[in-house]
Amino acid sequence: MDGIHDLGGMAGFGPIAVEVDEPTFHEPWEGTAFALNALAIGSLHAYNADEYRHAIERMDPIHYLNARYYERVLTGVASLMVEKGVVTRAELEGAARGRFPFAHPNAVVEPDGREAEPCPRFAVGDRVRVRDIHPAGHTRVPRYVRGKQGIVIHVAPRFRFPDASAHGLPPRDEPTVHVEFWARDLWGSDADEHDRVVVDLWETYLEVADGQ
């Protein structure tokens, strides 16, 4: 989903506000919201981590930018608890004596038809291009690298492919690949000519680069 969460490279946010001696949680409810999510995933198995990330991504963009981190956590947890039928909206709003802003509904996502490959498809040193894809559902390939070429610098173990896992589709594990891009290939000539950006990408997001 080309959503508000995919912030890399956006301009206009202004300076970064740093709080000195910041506590882990600013208010007790933040710790509760964090623990609720850990409990929902780890003990209740109400949803998985990919569904959780995507629920936050499905927040209304204006709410997303206005909410601090733990309000986003809370909104993701509450939305999934309602969607999964663990609680109802009426129960939550009755208990809160007020409205709950939930995430927008999930897109309908079909399986991509790919199968897990027996061996990693890419090796260190390979030149790869990121596929220019725009899935309607969850994806972890940021917009700023789509269509760009880079070099594989590390092949990580297999992990659950999130685009499927976040939508209850047949699970598939595949390696993720650390791909190094020149900053200028991503951001143009204003970027420092020596700087680089490394992005960790599932194999499905990648294809062999031109001229290989």
Add this chain to the structure above:
Amino acid sequence: MANDSEHRGAATPEARTDALRRVLERKGLIEEGALDTLQARLEEQFDWRNGARVVARAWVDADYRERLLADGTKACADLGFTGPQGEYIVVLEDEPTLHNVIVCTQCSCTAWPVLGLPPDWYKSPAYRARVAREPRPVLKEMGLELPPEVQIRVWDTTAETRFMVLPLRPNGTEGWSEEELAAIVTRDAMIGVALVETPESG
């Protein structure tokens, strides 16, 4: 479902959190006190001082350093630091002419067992949007002005690898004990927005 103004006039996040907790308790899905126990355990487990101990060990023990760079997950586990968001840790070694900095542009993924739960600035839209694109100005704003000859490598935590920076050991710390070294390592340095400094150099 939501519309673009529904979050305005909603119950406060505090009231919503409390409501969710009470509804789950009423349904018998949370045992009394379980949430507080879980929160306390996670807060204790996810402490950036763990990462500081890893860095200090790597600074005094060349063999450990080598193992840490080859297999960060195992080397952190050897010191007892494991758990959620630490399943696959890759440690990034700073060099005199190479500076590493970590971000998660799409959410706020962090190696919790060694970096702890991240600070608000790391989770802010401004940091997530800007650091991959303009690392040098962002680091300068945050108090770290790198010489032009130092290259920057930004690592975006987009999948399941969790990164940690192994910062340069500051000059003037020769002969320091592991404990003394751990005490000067900061979370910011292990994210890559600061250097480790001694009280004298700082």
